[in-house]
Amino acid sequence: MSTTTHDSVPTETGTAEAAAREGEGREGQLGADLGLSREDMLEMYSLMAITRAIDERMWVLNRAGKIPFVISGQGHEGAQVGIAYPLRKGHDWMVPYYRSVASLITFGMTPREIMLAQFARAVDPSSGGRQMPGHYGTVERKIVSVSSPVATQVLHATGIALASKMRGLDQVAITYLGEGSSNQGDFHEALNFAGIHKLPVVFVVENNGYAISVPMNLQSAVEDIAVRGAGYAMPGIIANGMEVLECYRIGKEAIDRARSGEGPTLIEAKVTRMTAHSSDDQQTKYRSAEDLEAGKGMDPLPRFRQQLTDAGILDDAEEQRLAAEAKKVVEDATDWAEEQVDPDPATAQAHVYADAPPARMDDPHWRSARFMGDGGPLTSDQEA
Numbered sequence: 031m032s033t034t035t036h037d038s039v040p041t042e043t044g045t046a047e048a049a050a051r052e053g054e055g056r057e058g059q060l061g062a063d064l065g066l067s068r069e070d071m072l073e074m075y076s077l078m079a080i081t082r083a084i085d086e087r088m089w090v091l092n093r094a095g096k097i098p099f100v101i102s103g104q105g106h107e108g109a110q111v112g113i114a115y116p117l118r119k120g121h122d123w124m125v126p127y128y129r130s131v132a133s134l135i136t137f138g139m140t141p142r143e144i145m146l147a148q149f150a151r152a153v154d155p156s157s158g159g160r161q162m163p164g165h166y167g168t169v170e171r172k173i174v175s176v177s178s179p180v181a182t183q184v185l186h187a188t189g190i191a192l193a194s195k196m197r198g199l200d201q202v203a204i205t206y207l208g209e210g211s212s213n214q215g216d217f218h219e220a221l222n223f224a225g226i227h228k229l230p231v232v233f234v235v236e237n238n239g240y241a242i243s244v245p246m247n248l249q250s251a252v253e254d255i256a257v258r259g260a261g262y263a264m265p266g267i268i269a270n271g272m273e274v275l276e277c278y279r280i281g282k283e284a285i286d287r288a289r290s291g292e293g294p295t296l297i298e299a300k301v302t303r304m305t306a307h308s309s310d311d312q313q314t315k316y317r318s319a320e321d322l323e324a325g326k327g328m329d330p331l332p333r334f335r336q337q338l339t340d341a342g343i344l345d346d347a348e349e350q351r352l353a354a355e356a357k358k359v360v361e362d363a364t365d366w367a368e369e370q371v372d373p374d375p376a377t378a379q380a381h382v383y384a385d386a387p388p389a390r391m392d393d394p395h396w397r398s399a400r401f402m403g404d405g406g407p408l409t410s411d412q413e414a
């Protein structure tokens with residue numbers, strides 16, 4: 031399956047028979063029951079390691095005053111890479127949230143593109159340096175821009191899935207949010223509609239136990255967000271975010287289910303937030319030392335490394351090679367993005383209005399009537 035589900039060219043998702051064929055002679059080997067090859071698993075590990083290295087670099091850049099804001103995915107990478115790995119790049123749709131860097135990199139966004147958004151450079155494909163930091167998205171890769179009001183993206187994903195179904199496009203939409211955001215009305219409306227129409231969409235709640243400083247027990251009366259799937263007639267599955275291969279299996283089942291017309295799935299990945307909510311937050315103000323220590327024990331990266339080592343897939347030399355590669359990728363992305371120019375201030379209003387407001391702002395009638403509120407009722411002349 032290494033050359034099937036993860037190619038940039040859309041191909042058939044690995045069938046059970048294909049998985050069984052590829053697993054022949056490898057019975058009992060790590061990943062064989064899932065149809066994953068050694069190369070697949072090393073790639074998954076590498077995606078996680080690269081994302082972690084990018085994230086760590088962002089904090090250094092932030093503290094050095096070079097980028098204004100970081101919102102970190104450390105601790106979420108195992109769930110993100112595992113669940114996104116079976117998607118068809120360039121064919122399916124991803125509707126991410128601000129912690130989704132590992133999902134985005136798995137879906138084809140490059141480290142250079144991530145860093146361009148952080149430095150807000152003119153050639154940043156996410157928004158040409160206009161969006162808030164961490165609001166990634168590129169049209170060519172079918173990645174919808176992160177939306178600042180939390181959970182609005184869940185409705186976008188449902189709408190995309192409806193379009194896919196109506197047009198017979200065979201595309202699956204996947205969207206991500208935190209557990210706190212799953213208390214917003216948008217989440218429930220989106221799941222309800224997707225459940226009624228059996229839409230090809232996968233909802234992924236990354237439950238890290240906190241919505242900024244608010245702990246889970248003050249956010250929700252139920253312990254598991256997954257149970258909410260039952261209210262909308264869809265499976266609600268809990269994935270252990272420390273177990274990358276379990277996340278892959280659950281992600282693949284949900285994506286296959288969506289593609290085959292069986293409808294949506296809600297996945298709740300139990301993860302840990304290894305950093306503060308953002309670079310503007312200090313989590314020691316509201317988390318105990320024990321809680322923070324326990325969180326470190328849920329880091330998926332060393333766990334997957336150990337699993338691969340125990341299975342004889344990763345050895346010291348290979349690990350050193352991958353670490354050096356991650357370092358090189360991050361150096362390149364940082365240096366390259368930093369060298370690019372800022373957007374021209376004269377273009378600040380580009381893409382904001384459908385018509386050209388500066389020209390109309392020069393018109394005293396239009397300005398006083400519409401903006402200053404001192405022009406009285408519009409005359410028919412002004413209306414025109």
Ligand SMILES: Cc1ncc(C[n+]2csc(CCOP(=O)(O)OP(=O)(O)O)c2C)c(N)n1
Pocket residue numbers: 129178179180207208209210211212236238240241242307
């Ligand atoms: C509608 C809305 N309300 C509040 C905020 C401010 N806000 C940004 S992130 C966040 C916490 C979200 O927590 P959670 O959904 O658990 O995601 P996490 O950050 O933990 O991954 C809040 C309240 C917002 N962006 N949008």
Ligand SMILES: [Mg+2]
Pocket residue numbers: 208209210236237238239240241242
């Ligand atoms: Mg949270």
